[in-house]
Amino acid sequence: MSVGIEIRRATHDDYEGVKAFTEDLWEDRGGDYIPEIYHDWLEDDDERKKTFLADAGDEVAGIVQAVMVSDDEAWFQGMRVNPAYQRQGLSGRLNEACFEWAREQGATVGRIMIFSWNAASLGAARTGGFEPRTEFRFAHPEPDPNATGPDHVANDPAAAWRYWTHSGARDHLQGLGFAPEETWAVRELTREDFATFAAESAVFAVSRESGTAGTAYRVRSYDRDGDDGSETWAEYGVGAWDDVDAARSLFGAIARDAAELGADRTRVLIPETAGYVSDASYAGADISEEPDFVLGIDLSTGSREG
Numbered sequence: 001m002s003v004g005i006e007i008r009r010a011t012h013d014d015y016e017g018v019k020a021f022t023e024d025l026w027e028d029r030g031g032d033y034i035p036e037i038y039h040d041w042l043e044d045d046d047e048r049k050k051t052f053l054a055d056a057g058d059e060v061a062g063i064v065q066a067v068m069v070s071d072d073e074a075w076f077q078g079m080r081v082n083p084a085y086q087r088q089g090l091s092g093r094l095n096e097a098c099f100e101w102a103r104e105q106g107a108t109v110g111r112i113m114i115f116s117w118n119a120a121s122l123g124a125a126r127t128g129g130f131e132p133r134t135e136f137r138f139a140h141p142e143p144d145p146n147a148t149g150p151d152h153v154a155n156d157p158a159a160a161w162r163y164w165t166h167s168g169a170r171d172h173l174q175g176l177g178f179a180p181e182e183t184w185a186v187r188e189l190t191r192e193d194f195a196t197f198a199a200e201s202a203v204f205a206v207s208r209e210s211g212t213a214g215t216a217y218r219v220r221s222y223d224r225d226g227d228d229g230s231e232t233w234a235e236y237g238v239g240a241w242d243d244v245d246a247a248r249s250l251f252g253a254i255a256r257d258a259a260e261l262g263a264d265r266t267r268v269l270i271p272e273t274a275g276y277v278s279d280a281s282y283a284g285a286d287i288s289e290e291p292d293f294v295l296g297i298d299l300s301t302g303s304r305e306g
Contacts, residue, residue, distance in 0.1 A: 004036065004059050007097050012039055017060035018053075021082040022187065024048040025122075029117075034063070034078055041078070048181070052097045054081075054090050061085040063066035067182050074110040075185040076103035079121070095128045099299055111176075111285040113184065116291050130295035135272040138288040139239060139280040140236050141251040143258035143266060149249030152207045157198035157206040157302065163190050163212040163217075169240030172271040176218045176294065178237030188271075189238070193217075197237075206246045206255050214241030214250045216268065221261050234263035239270045239280075247283040257269060 009020070015038050017056050025032040043049040045066075054062035061079040067248070069075045077096050081090050102110055112130060114121045141147070165168050176186040180193075197203045197217040206214030219237035223230050236254055240245045251268075258266045270276050272291040 004056070004140065005088075005093075006055040007052055007093055008055055010031040010042060010051040012042060014053055014060060015039065016081075018063055021060060021084070022080055022133075023237065025080070032080070034080065039150075042194075050101050050271075051078075052094055052101075054085070056082075056085065059084070059282060062090045062094055064094040064098060065288070067189040068102070068105050068107065068183060069179040069181045069185050072108045073187045073195050074098070074105070074107035074119065075179070075182060075187070076110055078110045079112070079124075089271070091124050092128055095278070099297070105301050108298070109126055109296055110299050111186065111294055113186070114293050114295065116293055122295075125295050128297075130297045133294045133296045134176060135290045135291045135293050136173065136269050137272045137277055139251070139268040139270050141145060141255045141258075141266055141268065141284070142284040143234070143261075143263050144255040145259040147252040147259075149252035149254035150245045151249035153214075153249055153253035154205050154207050155198055155203050155306070156205040156207070156212075157194040157203045157214045159207070160203045160215040161194040163205065163215045164189065164194070164240065167215070167240045169238065169271045169276065172273060172276075173238065176236065177217070178269055180219050180237075183222075185222070185257040202257050204250060204257075206241060206249050206253075213243070213246040214239075216240070216250055216254060218254075218257060221263060231264040232262055234258040234261050234266045236266065239268040244279050244282050247279045247285075251280075251283055251285050276281075 019035040019168050022032045023035045042051055051065040064079040065077050067075045094295045175188045179185045179187040182253040194203055202218040204216040206210050216236050216239045220235045221234050241250050271279055
């Protein structure tokens, strides 16, 4: 067991210790992002989040971050355990620190996202009490100011929300979409979210005489380093539609919106089902090679979410 290892709040002074064991992780998949974003990642004065570090004295044994993405939803991310300290119960101790802090903030549920290829983390998450919730994939329509589709697409938050509440996408995703509060985090979407997105970014409602046939929203845009220098990404928190024509119309509107922002690339969260994924490809959008999994735990009683 991890006797003598202290779980405490991470600081900027811990950077070299964190970098030492994370910089060589997942080299075959482009490496770990934590060394690159560590100083920006820490919460400093942000009371919505807290980063926990396993301090082994001369080395950092592990790290994880907890974030409140709504009044009662917590998001846990960046769990890493130094290979030299694995199988000593550290992930459990780091999880418990997150759970305790999140409950103190009012959280009744906690969630994590794990890449589908990361078998070790999936097993550790299940051991830690997390249960499978949903899976998603990304579609990547190319920014294009001249993109078109067969249906009209409007910035109509009421229609978009109504469609979302009755869609198969919402059922599959259990009401989750990308959170505006934190990158790479999902939470339950609300009616108020759609109104806010319509006013501050963009909401898309595919309109037909028979009713609304699809929806999406832009959650953020940002710059990141790519193979050819800095790239601007436009990120869309969910995509849902009735059929391929609706998907074409939705992706066309997203392509125009991204082009207007000056984005080089897009990312649209879509449900990981044979229908949605094949629709996206048939509609002409690139899709990511693998899905991502979301797991959750019930924090209201300490029992598993289900």
